[in-house]
Amino acid sequence: MADLQSQDYIRRSASTMTPPSVRDHEQEVAKLIDVSRCIGCKACQAACMEWNNLRGEVGHFEGSYDNPMDLDPNTWTVMRFTEWEDEQGNLEWLIRKDGCMHCEDPGCLKACPSPGAIVQYANGIVDFISENCIGCGYCVKGCPFNIPRISPVDHKSYKCTLCSDRVGVGLEPACVKACPTGAIMFGSKSDMTAWAGERIVDLKSRGFANAGLYDPPGVGGTHVMYVLHHADRPSLYAGLPNKPHISVFVDVWKGLIKPMALAGIAFTAVAGFLHWVVAGPNEVQPEDEAAAQRLLHAADEPP
Amino acid sequence: MSHPKGTLTRNTTAARINHWLTAGCFVLLMLSGLSMFDPMLFFLSELFGGGQWARAVHPWIGTVLLVSYAGLIVQFWRDNLWSRDDVMWTLAINRVLANEEEDVPEVARFNAGQKFVFWSMALLVPALFVTGVVIWDVYFSPYTTIEQQRIAVLIHSMAAIAAIIVWITHVYAAIWVRGSVRAMTQGYVTPGWAWRHHRKWLRRLAATGSTGPKPRAGGNTPRT
Numbered sequence: 065m066a067d068l069q070s071q072d073y074i075r076r077s078a079s080t081m082t083p084p085s086v087r088d089h090e091q092e093v094a095k096l097i098d099v100s101r102c103i104g105c106k107a108c109q110a111a112c113m114e115w116n117n118l119r120g121e122v123g124h125f126e127g128s129y130d131n132p133m134d135l136d137p138n139t140w141t142v143m144r145f146t147e148w149e150d151e152q153g154n155l156e157w158l159i160r161k162d163g164c165m166h167c168e169d170p171g172c173l174k175a176c177p178s179p180g181a182i183v184q185y186a187n188g189i190v191d192f193i194s195e196n197c198i199g200c201g202y203c204v205k206g207c208p209f210n211i212p213r214i215s216p217v218d219h220k221s222y223k224c225t226l227c228s229d230r231v232g233v234g235l236e237p238a239c240v241k242a243c244p245t246g247a248i249m250f251g252s253k254s255d256m257t258a259w260a261g262e263r264i265v266d267l268k269s270r271g272f273a274n275a276g277l278y279d280p281p282g283v284g285g286t287h288v289m290y291v292l293h294h295a296d297r298p299s300l301y302a303g304l305p306n307k308p309h310i311s312v313f314v315d316v317w318k319g320l321i322k323p324m325a326l327a328g329i330a331f332t333a334v335a336g337f338l339h340w341v342v343a344g345p346n347e348v349q350p351e352d353e354a355a356a357q358r359l360l361h362a363a364d365e366p367p
Numbered sequence: 368m369s370h371p372k373g374t375l376t377r378n379t380t381a382a383r384i385n386h387w388l389t390a391g392c393f394v395l396l397m398l399s400g401l402s403m404f405d406p407m408l409f410f411l412s413e414l415f416g417g418g419q420w421a422r423a424v425h426p427w428i429g430t431v432l433l434v435s436y437a438g439l440i441v442q443f444w445r446d447n448l449w450s451r452d453d454v455m456w457t458l459a460i461n462r463v464l465a466n467e468e469e470d471v472p473e474v475a476r477f478n479a480g481q482k483f484v485f486w487s488m489a490l491l492v493p494a495l496f497v498t499g500v501v502i503w504d505v506y507f508s509p510y511t512t513i514e515q516q517r518i519a520v521l522i523h524s525m526a527a528i529a530a531i532i533v534w535i536t537h538v539y540a541a542i543w544v545r546g547s548v549r550a551m552t553q554g555y556v557t558p559g560w561a562w563r564h565h566r567k568w569l570r571r572l573a574a575t576g577s578t579g580p581k582p583r584a585g586g587n588t589p590r591t
Contacts, residue, residue: 078406177403178418198418200403201504205517214504219419313517317524322405325528332532336539339464346466346564347545353559360558360573 075184077176090186094253095226095237096260097161098291099301100267100275101247104129104143104159111242112141115227135162137215140224141239144302160290160301161239161248164211164224166190168284171310172223174318175206181221188253188287189226197221206318208283208308226287256289263291282309370555375572376579377550377561385438386551392432393534399425400527426503433496440489446476447486452567453479473566476580484537491530498523 071084113119120138123131129145141163148156170190173182181196182203192203192212199219203212212221227237235241236250249256260277267275276295279285290304298304370376378386399421402411412421455472456463456479462471463480477485501511501519508516541547546560561569561579568579575583 078409080406177406177409179406179409196418198403198412198422199504200422201502201508201516202403202520204504204508204513205502205520210513214508216505219423219505311514311517313514313521317517317521321521321524321528325404325524328528328532329535332535336535336543339539340543343464343466343543345545346468346543348557348559348563350559352563353557356558356562356569359562359569362573 072185072187073183074186075170075173076180077173077182078179092186092188092253093226093231093250093287094188094256095166095240095288096249096251096256096291097288098247098249098260098263099158099160100263100272100291100293101245102143102159102161103245103247104145104157105244106131106143107242107244108161108239108248109139109141109143111238112224113138115230115238116140116225135211135213135223137213137217137220137222139213140164140222146300146302148300156293158294158301160304162211162302164190164226164288165209165283165308166224166226166287167208168286169310171206171208171283171314172203172212173206174310175202175314177202185228187231189228189231190287191225191228192221192223194220194222206310206314208305208310253285253287260289260291267291267293278304280305280308282307370553374555374557374578375561375569376554377556378554378580379442380554382439382442382580383551383554385435385442389432389435389439392428392435393530395428396425396432397527397531397534399428404524404527423505426499429496429499433492436488436492439485443477443485444489447482449479449482450475453482468563473570474564475567475571476565478564480536480540484533484540487533488530491526491533494526495523495530498526 071086072090074083076083118138118140120132120136123133125131126133130142132139132142135142141161144160144162146158146160148158150156166189168188170182170184173184173190176182177200178196178198180193181198182190182192184190197220199214199221201214201221203221204210204214212223214221227235227239230237237248240248240250249259251259257277257279264275264277272293274296275291275293278290278292278295278298290298290301292298292301294300298306395415398411399415401408402415402418402421403409403425409418412418415421415424452472452474456474459471460480462468463478498519500507502516502523511519541551544564546556550556550560556579558569561572571577571582572579577583
């Protein structure tokens with residue numbers, strides 16, 4: 065995979081390379097998840113396991129429709145169910161398919177210290193190249209959506225690949241193919257945005273005045289987008305961040321600190337070297353030895 | 368180790384082993400840590416057998432360093448207590464740097480610069496350990512929030528850079544002040560070295576008839 069698509073990299077973690085640029089006519093893709101059409105059947109979860117050969121351990125019933133309860137190294141997408149009562153007292157069942165958002169400005173990739181462990185293709189997909197992953201967990205800190213999970217077995221980080229292996233050969237992601245209601249759509253980002261626009265008009269005509277598209281600008285937009293009936297309050301949907309952005313702590317750690325560290329270390333080393341050149345070594349002189357002997361022998365004698 | 372006749376013991380064998388264990392850990396931590404800090408230095412991880420190994424071994428070396436440095440604190444804290452003379456010595460730092468120590472206040476076992484290194488590390492090592500545990504993903508990631516881990520990794524990086532700068536100062540000072548390296552490898556210094564750099568220490572040894580590193584217990588009060 066990595067080698068076949070390496071000409072399509074536009075970003076590569078921990079690398080200062082110039083990305084290969086001749087193949088620059090690739091369209092940006094997007095997955096559009098229309099929350100208003102989701103029935104919570106979990107066919108997408110099953111299809112994801114099926115295509116990616118993921119078999120998590122069978123867990124226990126936790127008193128919730130959520131199953132499994134969270135993403136894990138073997139679960140790259142999970143349906144999150146929220147029961148919400150609106151201002152009129154109507155119960156709404158908000159079901160959101162959670163998983164990697166494939167940010168245009170990926171925090172995981174920026175935080176990753178290992179060259180080539182996280183890449184972004186020209187089509188916008190952010191992919192983990194496991195052979196280069198060192199299991200440090202920096203991607204977890206970089207991600208504004210709490211998505212990557214480190215396997216305790218092989219110490220590698222895992223998340224949704226947007227089925228980059230399928231997309232690379234012209235297929236749609238497995239979850240899209242399996243969705244029985246068309247709640248998950250896949251195509252070029254512009255097509256998906258246009259389609260979302262139609263859906264939002266429809267939703268507004270049905271009384272969802274705040275319906276809208278979730279394509280957060282704080283991370284440069286995403287290649288997984290949601291149509292939300294309450295786009296003014298994304299956090300209703302099992303804590304979807306209202307204004308996701310890369311943490312300021314990560315920005316400082318990965319930005320400001322590096323040149324400052326280099327400057328500080330270089331300054332100290334150069335200062336030491338210059339001192340050596342200007343003042344030179346501090347050597348014990350014969351007078352020092354003589355003075356010391358006088359002191360020591362004075363001590364020998366009784367006062 | 369047997370020392371040449373007439374020399375003074377600057378550091379005991381236990382202190383020297385303790386010091387070099389700490390030093391070895393520090394260098395390994397610096398190399399593996401820098402490999403994960405800046406992509407341009409990622410190649411350093413190859414010294415440890417690759418990125419996975421560097422990531423896995425770094426916190427264990429850090430744990431050894433914490434214990435090892437605790438040993439140094441136990442052995443050296445008393446001689447590193449700050450005194451009024453240290454202020455005077457610091458004010459005369461220009462003379463010290465110019466290798467003109469005659470009019471600088473006399474120094475006991477450690478000068479203010481050495482004390483600065485000691486206490487900096489005494490502060491930075493525990494800070495690095497605590498923040499390091501928070502980002503020791505394999506064992507401790509479930510116990511903190513991701514936001515806490517972000518703060519921890521930032522503090523860890525800054526503390527590490529500070530420690531490296533202190534370390535460079537420490538190493539250069541040892542090279543600059545001739546005889547210091549031998550004081551920590553073989554453990555002894557000449558009386559002239561002690562007269563030149565740690566005259567108050569020498570006076571106390573002489574007054575109590577000790578050959579170092581500590582004045583003999585029950586000896587006379589030091590002459591000043």
